[in-house]
Amino acid sequence: MACNGLFGAGQGGMIAPVDLRRTFTLQKAELAVFNRNVEELLLDFEIIYDMAKLLGEDNQRSYQALYVANQMVNLCDVNDPGTYATVAKLASSFFSQKNGDSQHMIHAMGHCHIDSAWLWPYEETIRKCARSWVTAVQLMASYPDFTFTCSQAQQLEWVKTHYPGLYSQIKDYVKLGQFVPVGGTWVEMDGNLPSGESMVRQFLQGQYFFQEEFGNMCSEFWLPDTFGYSAQLPQLMNGCGIHRFLTQKLSWSLVNAFPHHTFHWEGIDGSKVLAHFPPGDSYGMKGTVEEMLKTVRNNRDKGRVNSGIVLFGFGDGGGGPTEKMLGRFKRMKDTDGLPRVHLSTPDQFFSALETNTSQLCTWVGELFLELHNGTYTTQAQIKKGNRQCEQLLHNVEFLGSVARAKDDSFIYPASKLQHLWRLLLLNQFHDVLPGSCIQQVVEDAMHYYEEIRTGGVKLLDEALKSLIGTLPQPQLTPTSPAVMVINTLPWERTEVISMPRPSEEEKLGLVKVPSMGYVVLPENISPCTPVTVTMQDDGSVTMENEFLAARFDSMGRLTSLKLLSCNRESVPSKSYGNQFVMFDDIPLYWDAWDVMDYHLETRKPVTNLINNVQIRSSGGLRGAVTFTLQISDNSTIDQEIILEAAAPYIRFNTKVKWNESHKFLKVEFPTTVHSTNATYEIQFGHLQRPTHRNTSWDWARYEVWAHRWMDLSEYGFGVAVLNDCKYGCSVLGNVLSLSLLRAPKSPDATADVGLHEFSYALMPHERPFQEAGVIQSAYNFCIPLLTTSSPVTQHSSWSAFTVSSPAVVLETVKLAEKRSDTLVVRLYEAYGSTVDTWLQTSLPVKEAFLCDLLERPYDLQNVLSEDGRVKLSFTPFKILSVLLVLQR
Template structure:
């Protein structure tokens, strides 16, 4: 019988997509009678054999094991089952010799890490979950002490939908404490790239699911396999009732060995969690003597702690624990010469740790994985979809909340938003958003993003229609309306539809509100664009003056307020560069440091530099470059009136193999550290390579901006959908596209559109408004039509401190008449400020990230405003009870 299918047989290697043409032929099938006595005897012998081999010649226990094993062989006669009892007696006597009280204790937990998508699509994962969990449930039925940890609410929801009978059995064993939901998140997401609000929603949707389905709230964050961990995660965990953290992946770091297995992890705001990395450096152990000995020997915190976790069971593609694994571990429960091994649970382990943590060390800041840093750039369309959909859902939730508060007939689209958020959260799985997946998964992810865009646009339109009291049908009495979904006033140039054409206008917009027929303002200094005799172009808007050469490079960029040149002499800004990109290990995952030695500037002209718009409110120049015979760049450089940054709208046709495209901005700034935006804040990383820890950060990640500043002056690079970047010395580099060939041979091949900007500034980046400009760069003003009789302008929320960002406004999950607001301190400062609102608010409560009120007493809310206090990078959630 011949068959084919998703059997994990990759094309050319293990980390490869399935070969659809691979044929397997079943030649023989046999039935066998399971002999329990022989099975148990073999497990006994295996344990003794491994002890004799692994304990070492200086350990008398190894010789005792060898002697007993030899006796067993001599006594056993496979043709005489009557000898088995005597042989078992020998092994049982040896294994029953107990440990001393000081022996190290290993908490063994059944585990089945299942990638929600990787070398297989989402659909196959549903079947993997069912197959693996059926095995686990069967082991629970036969072994009342067997425990099994299971994360990812999404996978449980899949099984609930597709295998309700199995799900009912799972719920029974959850009550018995054997099937243990862990983690508290919707999926085991990437730890770097999701936004702060997305990370909150991972916990919110996950914890609500576990509470509704099992009556529990997870107390530990379970993220064994991801490619680094944001320094904001400890605060987000604490805000969701989680103070414990488990992972394993940092043992993969290529350069430096992380110095701890059990420690306090401290986030950028000072929040702390108790972290444990299983010292065996695996989340898929087999329960062998060798693994248990390694778990003890490898533990870098011996003396501070006397216990560790061992996660056993086939993982990645599923499978989980087997009866044989459980049998091995049972024999090591309390055997002299081996660590004590107990079938345990996360709460039992962490509770034991928490009895005394006084000797533990602390690690402050991000947990940076010194490997897999190509995942910040691979599969650019997935990353673009993630950023755009995060921003779209932000707008839909805010405008729907405003409509709900203003219009009692408006129905908040709770169910549709939940569905769209869960699609987005699923795509943030740690092999999807990073791009380390096969083409079938990429197709699924892009289809989900398109669903979010399509459905989100409809929901956005409905919210705007309700808020502006407009109609979906065109009317001659309707006028231009401009909507600002960000929490600060904005002055920007926008395109206005007029008589079938478009013209430019500049408007001042209130925070988080709208204006109908807003009054146009004239710029203090119009943009000028001048072609020089040498073919170069100069652009000037009174804030910036840029000189662009014939291949689109900045030969000069001057901040006019201080007459400071930004580009060093004989250097070029906006310099595209190509690198050879052939990693040592895994294509989609890694970019090695030696790629930096292959730098080649892109300077071949495809289309010459020309002016598309010669100024006024907007100046535009355009050019094209030839990357290779197959790949091209076409770019517009845009300078707008009153705008503090120079924008680069970029189109790339990309048909490369094992190449890496970046853009560089050398600067006249000198600083030993650069600053990068992360979730709800920022952190600094060195611009030098003094130590191996510094050197390992040759490619790092950021969100919307990075900044290099000295006292009084700096330069920021903003972007709309990129994450990979670096700053070495005085050069800011933004990573644009990669071309890996495994596990997806088509990765990134095709057409790409993206934008970035350079923003010189006086003072600190905080005081210069880099954070606000990066938000505005990514989230343009919205334009629509509204009745000319409608209220001409309206603002829903204002925050009086520029340091505090109002990040999200949404309907509360469990209270239909309440809104949830999420704010955070973005500068790294201690500040008190006022939040003002025009919405009909009755009471205001502080709440945690799961939207549970922190107190029965509301905050003082008078004159439509409430006073709030922040410490550096503090995330604060409010529950606003509406007057209905």
């Protein structure tokens, strides 16, 4: 019997592209009679022999084990089964020698970490879950003390749909306390790249699922295997009813060993969670003596804690725990010479730990994995799809909420939005969004993004149609429709837009649109200082608007960028900004995952010019120049550099035809700024990382991640780089580098091959980046104004929400999950300051209540003032959510 196309069975090893032509032949099948007595004796001997071998020559107990093992061999006669009882009695006598009260306690719990997609597609994961969980359920019937932890609501939902009989059994064992749902999230997502709101939705969808299906929400966040952990996660956990955290992946750090296994983790806002890393550095243990001893020996918090977790079972669909593993734990339960082993649950472990945490250390800030930093860049199309879909759903929810508030007949598309959100959350799994998956998974992910785009655009159009229907309708049909411009962000915006004019050439307009609202423009274009673009005799080009004066050489490299308000030069002399650079990119092993520090030694500027700089638009509201570079025989860069009126940054619209192998493309911006730290946007805030390499901890951050912006500032002046879909970046010395494309060949040989379109921008600024509007500009750069035709011709404007402090960002407006008459408004403090602000809305609101991230009110105190405003108090990076009850 032959089979082919086994996922994870690629050429040259497991971590390789799937080889669909590879076949496997079953050559032999045997039937055997299971002898329980022999199995028990073998387990007895294994444990005692391993103790003799591993406890050490200086340990008296190891010699006792050695002599007992020797006696067992001497007494056992395979030709005389009657000797088995005598040998078993000898082993039992050895195991009956108990520990003292001070012995380390291991909380062992069954586990089967199953990647929702990795070297196999989503469809295969459904079968993996069923195969593994059937095994766990069968063991529970025979071993009432056996406990099994299971995370990821998505996987449980799959089994509910495809294997309802198994799911019914699972629910029965959940009630018995043996099958233990953990984690609280929809999937075990990547810990770096999802937006703050996406992370909220991971918990929101996950916790509601666990509550509805099993009667309880999870009390611990379970993320064993991911590639780093955002410093905002503690606050997000706390806001979703979670104060406990388990992971293991930091043990993979390549440079520095993380100093703790049990500790308090503090986020950027001061929120804390109790964190535990299983000291055995694995989430797939087999229950051996060696693993138990390592768990004790490796514990970096000896004296502070006297317990640790062991997760045992074959992972990734391998079947989970086995009867043999349970047999090992039975023998090690309380045997002198070994740590005590107790079949336990996460709640039992953390509850015992919480009785005294006074001696635990605190780690402040991000948990940075010093490995797998290539995942910030690999599979660029997945990362672009994630960013675009996050922003699309943001717009749909805001406009749907406004339509619901203004039009009683509008039905908010709650179920459709939940479906789209769950698709997006699924793609944020920690081997999909990071790009460390096979080609079939990439194809699945791109299909889901397209479904989100198609469905989201349809919902957006329906909300816009409803919103337009609330406008005063003209008595006469206008000869030419006016333009409605919609701003979904919480501040006034003045920007250049393309005015919709069917069957005509593109017409630009400079518009001012109120906060989270719209403006209707018949033909009105705001006055402004025009952009000028001039070609110089040497082939270079100058571009200037009211804020910036830039000069590019004939190759599109930035040779000068002055901020006119202070006449400060941003580019050092004899340096080039917008310099594309190629690196050799050959990791030691984890191809799609890693970019090693030695790649920095292979820097090669891209200087082969195909088409030098040409002026596409000479000025007015928008100036533009283009050029083309040759990367290699198979790869090119086409770029359009744009400077618009009233814009504080220069935009670089980029198309790359990419067909490389083990290469890394970046773009560099050297600056005249000197600072020992750079600032990077993370979820609902920002943090600083060093620009130097003083210590090994600094050096390990040679490639880091950010969301929409990074900034390098000294007092009074700085330079920021914005982007629309990139995450990998770095700042070394005075050079900001944005990572653009990689070319790994495993586990997807086609990774990133093809055409890519993306944009980034350079923004010099006076004053601190907070006051200079870098945060707002990055939002504007990523979330364009929306335009549509309006039946109303007279000028009008309207704003749904305003926030009085620029330090506070109104991130999300949505309908509440459980109430059709209530909106949820989510805000966060973005500057790192303590501030009071007023939230004001023109929507018909009768009551307002503060709530947590799961939309549960803190109390029933109405915080809406008599004049229809809500006063909110923020500390640095604080997230607040408000329930707004609509008048009906």
